[in-house]
Every structure is written in structure tokens, then in C-alpha cells.
Amino acid sequence: MAEIVTATVNLYRQALRKTWQSLVRGWIIMVALIGFMLILAVTTQLAGPLGIAGGFLLGAVNALLVGAVLSLIEQSISYGRTLTLRDVFDSFGRYFWDVIGVGFVLWLPLLALxxxxxxxxxxxxxxxAVLVxxxxxxxxxxxxxxxxHHDSPLDVMKTSYEFVLENWMEWFLPIAVLLIPIVLSPAGVREVFSLSSRAGRGAGLDFFQLLVLPFTILGxxxxxxxxxxxxxxxxxxxxTPPMAVAMLLFRGHLFALLSGSSRRQRRFASQHYRGE
Structure with a gap:
């Protein structure tokens, strides 16, 4: 048990250190988030009177912005340089069809449900219950x-499912800790499940939800x-903007660390580190 705790602490220590380095390099993502939020707010106003067409417009803009955010997070994690305004503009269009594809695959069964x-x-x-x-x-x-690397939206879902089954404890523990003040508040558990159900509708690929979670945690x-x-x-x-970026970066680094090792490997690495 002590080995598991030590390995998990070392895992989070690595993820936090890498998150800080990426946050310093990618500080412009915070500014981009504010700009993206204004774009989505204007689009929401324009889409309101358009009915079904407005819904498709809003979905397309959401996918455009979420894809851009994922691209910027990827660059901040992978690149060894500071991101610039050019990187923000170049991020538009990246992962657009990936976000659209996952959203469409989810939309049909949820509509039927x-x-x-x-x-x-x-x-x-x-x-x-299904959304949670x-x-x-x-x-x-x-x-x-x-x-x-994935070939289809279903491949994304399959990989996500397999990752959660393998790493559910290490993946969800940080967010559980962050949610403690909300859970302890009156009607806190209900609020947490409400947040989860709204986020589940878009599989975490809703731009509004990227900001709602850190906003709620900070509150x-x-x-x-x-x-x-x-x-x-x-x-x-x-x-909220720096908190949102920090959470996305931490998730990215934690995912990379968990995907690149098993629990046994992390325990062995922790024992080797203590032995030195």
C-alpha cells in the first residue's frame, strides 16, 4: 500500500512540475480563452433566432474553439518554446472534425434516449444516470x-473507455480533491452530479463546460x-482562465504519464528513486 501511495504522489509531482513549465510557455492560452469566450457569446446571440440552423452554427463554432484550445494545449505540452499569437491563429481548424465527429456520434443516441x-x-x-x-x-x-492516433470517433470513445478502466483511481483522484469544498456544501453532491451530467452530454468537448468546471471549483x-x-x-x-488552462495542462501531462506506464512500472520507478 505504501508503495502505491508513494508512486501516486511521484506521479502527481511530475505532472505538476510539467504543468507549471507548460503554463509558463503557454500563458497566451489564457488570453485566447477570453477571446474565444467572447466569440462564443456573440455566436450564441446570433444563433438564437435562427432555430435549427442556429443550433448547427453554434455547434460548429463550439467545435472550432474547442479544437483550437486542444491544439494550443498540445503545443504547450509538446513544444519547448513559448507560444505566440501566431500559434493561436494557426490553431483554428485543428481537431475540428474530431470534435464534430464525437459530438455527432453522441448526439444521435442521446436524442433517442x-x-x-x-x-x-x-x-x-x-x-x-446515462449522462453521468x-x-x-x-x-x-x-x-x-x-x-x-485514432481512426474514427468510435476509436476515441473506445480508447477513453479503456484508459478509464485501467487508470480510474489516478485519473479521478485530483478532481475529487478539488471538489471537496463543493461536496461539503449544502446540496453539494447534487451539484457535483449536475456538473457531471452536463459535461457528459458533450464528452468534455463543450467550450462552455471547459470554463464552468474551474469556475465552480474556484467558487x-x-x-x-x-x-x-x-x-x-x-x-x-x-x-477562471488560468485555472482552466492549468487544469487542461495537468490533465494532458497526467494522461501522457499514465498512458506511458503501468502501475507496476510506476511502483518500480518509485522504489528505484528511493533507493538512489
Missing amino acids: EMGTQTNPYGPFLSY LLFLLLNPAPEVIYQV GWLGYLGIPSAMSWYLLLLL
């Missing part, structure tokens, strides 16, 4: 898209620390 449960008295609970399950099993889908910690609500609002606006 929603229609099939409308007359079922347990329909809302069933839909809720999707959140868990497809949680690493963003990292699979830009780190793993929970500020409330837990007793920060006045008037001050916490400004802190939330200031800290």
Missing part, C-alpha cells in the same frame, strides 16, 4: 483526440475560505 424516456416515469433519472456514466467513461476524450474554495461574495466574484473572473 431523450425521446424514449419522455413518457417513462423514471425517464429523468435514467437520462441523468458518459462523463466518467469518456472523461479523457479531449486528451485522446490530441495525444493518441467552492473561495466560499470555503470565507471570502466575501462581493470580492469572490472579481476573483472568479480573474482566476
Whole structure:
């Protein structure tokens, strides 16, 4: 047991160190997130009166922005240089079809589920449970898209599922720790499951949800620390972009570390490190 704990601590230590290095190189991603958020807000206003066509427009812009974010995160993780404004512009169009493909594959069965449960008295609970399950099993889908060679959206889902089964404890422990203040708050568990169900609908590939999770986590910690609500609002606006980027970078590095080793290898490496 002690070996597992030591190996896990070393794993997170490596991921945090790499995350800080990538954050320094990729600070411009925080600025890009703010710009992307404004683009999505304007698109939402324009798409509102357009009905179904507006929905397709909003989905396309979401895929464009999420793909750009994944590209920037990939570059910050992989490149040994500081990202520039040129990298932000060059990121548009990257992973667009990957995001669209996964969203489309999910959209059809979720639409069927929603229609099939409308007359079922347990329909809302069933839909809720399916979305939470999707959140868990497809949680690493963003990292699979830009780190793993895949041939189709179904391949992305299969790889995500297999990764979660193999590394569920190490993958979900950091987010569980971050969610502690929310879980301890009144109706906290319900809020966590609500967040999970909304994120599960898009398999983590919804631009709005990329910001909602860090925003909610920061709000929970500020409330837990007793920060006045008037001050916490400004802190939330200031800290959400860097928090969102840091979480994406940490996930990327953690995914790479977990994909490149097994639990046995990490325990052996930890024993070797202590022996030195």
C-alpha cells in the first residue's frame, strides 16, 4: 500500500512540475480563452433566432474553439518554446472534425434516449444516470483526440473507455480533491452530479463546460475560505482562465504519464528513486 501511495504522489509531482513549465510557455492560452469566450457569446446571440440552423452554427463554432484550445494545449505540452499569437491563429481548424465527429456520434443516441424516456416515469433519472456514466467513461476524450492516433470517433470513445478502466483511481483522484469544498456544501453532491451530467452530454468537448468546471471549483474554495461574495466574484473572473488552462495542462501531462506506464512500472520507478 505504501508503495502505491508513494508512486501516486511521484506521479502527481511530475505532472505538476510539467504543468507549471507548460503554463509558463503557454500563458497566451489564457488570453485566447477570453477571446474565444467572447466569440462564443456573440455566436450564441446570433444563433438564437435562427432555430435549427442556429443550433448547427453554434455547434460548429463550439467545435472550432474547442479544437483550437486542444491544439494550443498540445503545443504547450509538446513544444519547448513559448507560444505566440501566431500559434493561436494557426490553431483554428485543428481537431475540428474530431470534435464534430464525437459530438455527432453522441448526439444521435442521446436524442433517442431523450425521446424514449419522455413518457417513462423514471425517464429523468435514467437520462441523468446515462449522462453521468458518459462523463466518467469518456472523461479523457479531449486528451485522446490530441495525444493518441485514432481512426474514427468510435476509436476515441473506445480508447477513453479503456484508459478509464485501467487508470480510474489516478485519473479521478485530483478532481475529487478539488471538489471537496463543493461536496461539503449544502446540496453539494447534487451539484457535483449536475456538473457531471452536463459535461457528459458533450464528452468534455463543450467550450462552455471547459470554463464552468474551474469556475465552480474556484467558487467552492473561495466560499470555503470565507471570502466575501462581493470580492469572490472579481476573483472568479480573474482566476477562471488560468485555472482552466492549468487544469487542461495537468490533465494532458497526467494522461501522457499514465498512458506511458503501468502501475507496476510506476511502483518500480518509485522504489528505484528511493533507493538512489
